[in-house]
Amino acid sequence: MKRLSKGLISIIIATLLMGVVALPDSVKSKLPGDPVSNWVKDQKITLGLDLQGGTQLDYRIDLRSATERNKDEDDSNDIRISDVIEGVRATIERRVNGLGVSEPQIYTSNIAGEEHIIVELAGIKDIEEAKDIVGKTIQLEFKEPKTEADPDELVEIEAEANEVLQEALTGESDFKEIGKRIETSDKKIQYIEGTQEFESELPLHYLSIIPDLNAGQVYSKTVEGGGEYILGEGGSISEKQTIRIVQLENVETQEKTEVEEGEIQASHILIAYEGAERSSATRTKEEAKELVQGLMEEILTSEEVDFAQLAKDHSDCSSAASGGDLGLFGRGKMTKEFEDAAYALEVGEISDIVETEFGFHIIKLTDKKEDIETVTEEKYYTYNEIVFDTTPDPWKPTGLDGSHFKYASVTYNQIGAPQVNIEFDSAGADLFEEITGRLTGQRLAIFVGGQLISAPNVNEKISGGNAVITGNYNLQEALQLSNDLNTGAIDAPIILSGQYTISATLGDSALRVSLFAGVIGLIVLALFMILYYRLLGIFAVIALVIYAVIIIFVLKTTPVVMTLAGIAGIILSIGMAVDANILIFERTKEELNEGKNFIAAVQTGFERAWTSIRDSNVSSLITCVILWFFGNSIIRGFALMLGLGILVSMFTAITVTRSFIQTLTGTKASKSTLLLGTKKMRSLNR
Structure with a gap:
């Protein structure tokens, strides 16, 4: 009895602790701000695409290259189209996993005779970033110069x-x-x-x-x-x-x-130097810069500046005689640097030093006409x-591409600059050796994702199955390229052919309807169990409450994603939990009606019911495993939730319910036909 009481107390304490995590977010928000409370607040149920909304991306797989390889006379380079499709799907799955999206749904589909990859992303925040990462084509290709036009x-x-x-x-x-x-x-x-x-x-x-x-x-x-x-x-x-x-x-x-833009009128001071456009000045550029900086300082520090006089005294432009006045001019009349600086001024303002091919300028805006707006139909x-x-391609394929790629890593050259080292498989190593031997003294171009990355000269035949991609990379760029090749090298190009947004409103509505149906079902089920099995039914309802707390706790503390299919699996497992309780109660009642004492009746009832419960749940778990391995993402969600629900329901139906029933041992309730819902027993607790 003491051991059983400890077991029951442990169940109650564990349920209360898990219940805190399972509380609604609105209640948890009122918890204090200590680390434990913050962890509890952070635990939330992750909803799937059908419940919280999200985005579906439809990518068409470009299989033309693979198809053309299979059409040529060389059977050695033939590839299975199904392998290419699966390779693309696996690559996209690796990319999506890197986004941190919970349980993305990725599957292939044949649409109008074309192969597509469908990617469903629930709750993604930056869809453009997701499209860039998921849809990028990281195809590695080595090409040689095209010696003659085709x-x-x-x-x-x-x-x-x-x-x-x-x-x-x-x-x-x-x-x-x-x-x-x-x-x-x-x-x-x-x-x-x-x-x-x-x-x-x-x-x-x-x-x-x-x-x-x-x-x-x-x-x-x-x-x-x-x-x-x-x-x-x-x-x-x-x-x-x-x-x-x-x-x-x-x-x-x-x-x-x-x-x-309206015309403007400006004056300027030009300080030219030897070598500047149209300049007859003999001063050096450094001397000119020093002179113009001195004039600028004089303008900034003087309370009243006679700009026209400064222009007459110092400007090297022919406009110096008129105080630097250039008259009215519009866009396209002056150098771009001069125009941009002048148009940025307000009337009366003086610019900073502006450098053009004519020298150094200081500009003052003296007038600005209104912009001219014209409206026509x-x-x-x-x-x-x-x-x-149709632009001629200067390169042609060598036959060495990503299909022979094995691994990429970042290394450093002799001067410490980062570069990307590529390792080929054995067939690729042989092909690379043959290509470099044939192209000695020529260039070998390396393309990634259709873009020319580098085209180094081949100095000698290269054996060993390693190539190096060099360029003006910093370490971060080299690491990114290496990572793209390792996780994103794709078997065939993909093209985004559709993007569809699923509204979260639809998910909220479906979730509310599902939860309402589940609550009504649980209430009806609880009333039936209590009315029919009375005290035992109350224990069954308590076990169901503990079942719900455990399920919510697991959903909130693990990466499991809740979908409508998952909700269906949980509801089905609740029914199986009730079935287990009914089997136990009926077997126990039979033993009590036969006149066994309460302890013996409970023991025998559980033993007789266990084999049926075990066989039923094991067969259901086997079905879940089959659905998981052979079903798509929706079926997998159903199988996962059903399997989880079955395991939890077995614990609550066997361990929890039994612990509560055994608390009746030696009490008046254990002898009451009214509370136990049994017939009049010949001899109780003998």
Whole structure:
């Protein structure tokens, strides 16, 4: 009896302690500010996407490269598409885990014959950061110089563009769907949506095309585009060559407001030096700087400054004779540095020292005209484009890519600058040795995510399976690149094709309805147990309360995420807990009706009920394990909560209920047929 009392006291104390953590947040907020109380306040239930809202990201997997590898005559480089898809899913899962999102849901889906990765993020705060991390394409590629132009390259691009155009003209597929489907992560094919421009601001290649289209119409030909420039290797700038397919989405007439900055009038003091533009001065730049600083100090320290006289005395400009007055001028008349400084002044103000190619200036604004605002009505176009980049690629693939990547680490070169060391697998090591031997004296370009990172000269054949990525990295950038390669090297490019926001209001509504249904169910269940099993039913209800406290405690102190499916699993486990109590009570009542004493009846009742309870719960737990390993994220949530609920319910139904029942031993209640709900017993407690 003493041992049982200690056990019951332990259960009560543990329940009270867990109950403090399980209290509603509104109650816990009133706790004091000591470390323990702060820890208790921090324990909250983490809600899933369906309850607290969040974002769903839909990424299309670009499998064209993998498909083309399987089409060539070389069977040795064939890869299983299913392995590529699973590799992409695993990579995205690693990236999402790094965001700290609780129980993200990541699964593959086939949509219109294309493979997609669906990522569901509950309660994410910075969705743009999440998109940058989840959707980045960290593909490692090694390329060699293209020694001669490929005459078929442009022909193939034009053929693909015309094929896409014909599909768009038929109207069988939505223009946006086509664009999203064929878009590539390396930006060789881009879908650009919702560009908005006034008619006078349209690009030259669209100026005679878009105004003739109707809303929703696709232009019947491909358009050669230009006007964009790309920065090449060594700082060279070249025009980007493109083929475009355009669709007019909408046209309307809007007011166009143009503001032309008013002219200003300024005076200045110019201190020139030998070598400055149009300068006949003989002083050095250092002497000129010292002189202008002296003049500036004189201006700042004098109560009254005669700027015109200073200009006459010191300025090297022809305007010195008129006190430095330059007259009225507008934007584009002076050097940019001079204009920016002058336009930033208010009338009467004097600038700091301004340096231009003519020397050092001190500027005083003497007049400022009003800005001229012009309002006209003009057509305003919204259009969508599919853009094919036809700019010749100076590099071609070597066959060495991320599929042979093994590990990346940060090392330091001979002068202590950080660099990223790449280790290949055995096949990659052999291929790298062959490539460096073939390209000795030439350059080998390293691309990460479609971007050229470095293109070092190959001095000799390199064996050992290691390559080094060098660049103007600081340590943090090198560590980031290394981490991206290790955790983010992806088997195939992915393109964001959809982003959907799930409102938290819907989750709140679903949660309220679920909780209301659960509370009503528990009340009805408690009333039934008390009315039918009386005192034993009260013990069962107390056990259910302890069950609820334990479940809430576990949910608040672990990373487990609560979803609607999880709530269903918990509710189902409550029913199983009640089933266990009913089995125990019925077996115990049978023993009491047979005339056994209370202690013996309770002992036998629990023993006879245990085998049925065990078999039922074990079979349910096996089902939970199967659902966990073979189900998707929603089914896993249900299986996890059901399994957790079963384990807790077994503890409360067997240990807790038994501890409470055994407190009746030797009391009048143990002999009362009214309180125990038994028939008139032949002999009690004999």
